[in-house]
Amino acid sequence: MSGLAYGWRWLRSLLFSGVIYAAMLPIGLAYTPWAIMSRDGAVAAAHTWCRFVRWLARVLLGLRTEVRGTPPEGEVMVAAKHQSFLDIIMIYGSVPRGRFIMKKELVYAPVLGQIALRMGCVPVDRGKRGAAIKKMMVEVRAGRDDPGQLIIYPQGTRLAPGVHAPYKTGTAAIYRELNQPCVPVACNVGLFWPRRGVLRRPGTAVVEFLPPIPPGLPAPEFMARLEAEIEPRSNALMAEAGFPLAVEETA
CATH class of the missing domain: 1.10.287 (Helix Hairpins)
Incomplete structure (x- = not known):
């Protein structure tokens, strides 16, 4: 160029x-x-x-966005590969009642914080995520809150394409607490909208909703299955877009 x-x-x-x-x-x-x-x-x-x-x-x-698979509509946990802000936009925009776990401090952000609360996002104090999830479930079951799709990122942070990080065990704790199906989501969006920087590239960014994992699996089995669903499919989407795969490990 x-x-x-x-x-x-x-x-x-x-x-x-x-x-x-x-x-x-x-x-x-x-x-x-x-x-x-x-x-x-x-x-x-x-x-x-x-x-x-x-x-x-x-x-x-010239950046097209494509959503593949079937976005869930019922009460489920959505566990997604996270490469940039674009996957947040595409996933949330594809589900009817998405919500996120967010830092409690964001509640005080003008306009954004209040909109996030009204969307059903779950504010949490550091180290008290489990209590926040329990409270959310109590509110839903009592009819004081709407059911929806809780969107989480099991690796905990945005990762550049080709970089691998461990799947955090807190994901299994949320899965157990919710006792709902978990819908894995793969993506290649970081090839076009990187996690840092301004430059955006033309092409077709894809997020793909994969078949749900049923509730009730033991934590080790669930975590192994989740990673085995998301990682190979994300790699396939990146390869489809022409990205040479040489996975780099990160702690």
Whole structure:
């Protein structure tokens, strides 16, 4: 790629980033009255923003996004490969009632924190995730909260394509506590929207919902199966996009 082409792509990527983050405020404010009255308003605001981001990526960057498999609609845990912010956008935008576990401090972020709470996200203190999950389940069973899809990232952080990190055992604790099916999700999005930096690349970013893992498996069996589902399929999606696979281990 010539220097001119690279510079033009970088500038478009910078414009894209500025527009999508700036759009959070007007979209959030537009949906605030509905969100105050109903969680549906907060979910609609988030889904609208996700659709806008995917549309602008295609128009401005030549970055198409494809969701494969069947996004779940019932009460399930969604355990996903995490390569960049794009997989969050694509997964959340594909499920009807997604929610995340988030740091309690984010509750105090203007507009964003309140929208996240209305979406059903679960704020937690450090080291008290189990208690937060139990409280959420009690609220759902008592009819004071809506059921939905809890989205988690079993490796705990964003990882560049080709980098492998252990699957954290806390994932099995959440799976046991929820006693719900777990839907694994593979992706290749980090090839086009990296975890750091501004530059976005054209192509087709894919997230794929895989067949659900039933509830009730012993923790070691569940963890082994989850990794065996997500990692090979993510590698296959990256290979499909032309990425040479040489997996690098990380602690």
